[in-house]
Amino acid sequence: MKNIILTGDRPTGKLHIGHYVGSLRQRVLLQNSGAYDETYIMLADAQALTDNADNPHKVRDNILEVALDYLACGIDPQKSIIFIQSQLPQLYELSFHYMNLVTVARVQRNPTVKAEIAQKNFEQSVPVGFFTYPISQAADITAFDATTVPVGEDQKPMLEQTVEIVRKFNSVYGPTLVEPQILLASNAACLRLPGTDGKAKMSKSIGNCIYLCDSEKVVRNKVFNMYTDPGHLRASDPGKVEGNAVFTYLDAFATTEDFATFHSPYANLDEMKAHYRKGGLGDVPVKEFLNSVMQQLLAPIRERRQEYAKDLPYVIDVLKKGTEQARDKAAATLHRVRKAMCLDHFSENGLNSAAARIGG
Numbered sequence: 001m002k003n004i005i006l007t008g009d010r011p012t013g014k015l016h017i018g019h020y021v022g023s024l025r026q027r028v029l030l031q032n033s034g035a036y037d038e039t040y041i042m043l044a045d046a047q048a049l050t051d052n053a054d055n056p057h058k059v060r061d062n063i064l065e066v067a068l069d070y071l072a073c074g075i076d077p078q079k080s081i082i083f084i085q086s087q088l089p090q091l092y093e094l095s096f097h098y099m100n101l102v103t104v105a106r107v108q109r110n111p112t113v114k115a116e117i118a119q120k121n122f123e124q125s126v127p128v129g130f131f132t133y134p135i136s137q138a139a140d141i142t143a144f145d146a147t148t149v150p151v152g153e154d155q156k157p158m159l160e161q162t163v164e165i166v167r168k169f170n171s172v173y174g175p176t177l178v179e180p181q182i183l184l185a186s187n188a189a190c191l192r193l194p195g196t197d198g199k200a201k202m203s204k205s206i207g208n209c210i211y212l213c214d215s216e217k218v219v220r221n222k223v224f225n226m227y228t229d230p231g232h233l234r235a236s237d238p239g240k241v242e243g244n245a246v247f248t249y250l251d252a253f254a255t256t257e258d259f260a261t262f263h264s265p266y267a268n269l270d271e272m273k274a275h276y277r278k279g280g281l282g283d284v285p286v287k288e289f290l291n292s293v294m295q296q297l298l299a300p301i302r303e304r305r306q307e308y309a310k311d312l313p314y315v316i317d318v319l320k321k322g323t324e325q326a327r328d329k330a331a332a333t334l335h336r337v338r339k340a341m342c343l344d345h346f347s348e349n350g351l352n353s354a355a356a357r358i359g360g
Helices: 017-033 056-073 089-099 104-108 111-119 133-142 153-173 216-224 245-253 256-261 269-278 283-309 312-340 351-359
Strands: 004-009 038-043 081-084 148-150 181-183
Touching (some): 004 017, 017 056, 056 081, 056 312, 283 312
16 A cells, blocks of 8 residues: 655645644655655645635635745655645545535534634634535545645544544445544644744734744744743743743754854753743843744745745646646545445446346
8 A cells, every 4th residue: 555645734824834843844854755655735725715705815816825835845846746625526525425424413522623613703603614624624635545644733633533434434335445644743842833922823813923934024023022931021030931932932943953053052952941940041032042043944945935936837837737636546536435335327337237136
């Protein structure tokens, strides 16, 4: 069996460093590892429309924005297939078939769905398409026989529901679908990077993000306005590292080498944390160091993005070719699913075999 990756993003805005540290950085490493036979990266525009139905231009425009972020971060079209979800009708049909295998109560218990509904203040007005997102995600994953799905920790319940759907389908119709495995970031700080305001989730809608395309000046301003320890009023005061967004970002991005590169008085992050906890280290030098780390990371990404933006026809061609390849793969899976469900009516063993039994 092939080792296949499926991952992706909703094109509702440019990607931020939460996307990078949570999945993009890992995708590039996996793509270049040689351990996977196929890698599919999906621009989930159809899913984005479930809560942006009144603003389709926002979704369309951001397809190119996200594609630019992918290429700038190192996603290689020669190694990874980048495709647009809405252009694969096979995914819609798979979603429809899977809906018969999942109860409303099960979807309601999904923690990710519950959290998203609360965040978006849907209450009782949640769109059905948004509510059934775990089912459509199962279609996305199984359509490509994905064995590995790199996602953030908040998506773990979605993968668990996909596994349930796969097992239910295979138990009812016979072994047809491949069961995927979730792949989380190994760095605990990367599992769910907080917003710059200290809130639990970095969100485009809240505006507490550092975007991959932000200018040097914007990145610096965002870093220096980041949430720290509200009780750390003077440099001499002991400070808290836990819940301090600046140190969480350093956990996610800083390396031991960075302390030497930027001539820090500390040998590593543990030493810096110890001084901050003890007192005598203000927020400004810590933020200065974090800013240096972030600028080093984002400058080459920003520059590559600007170069790709000069040739958007190339970017569109990458998406078109990738979508065609993905459509062929999804079509092959749907063929197997239809056969297993006895929906291949005009095949040799379809209605003709039923007619023979009736006539016989």
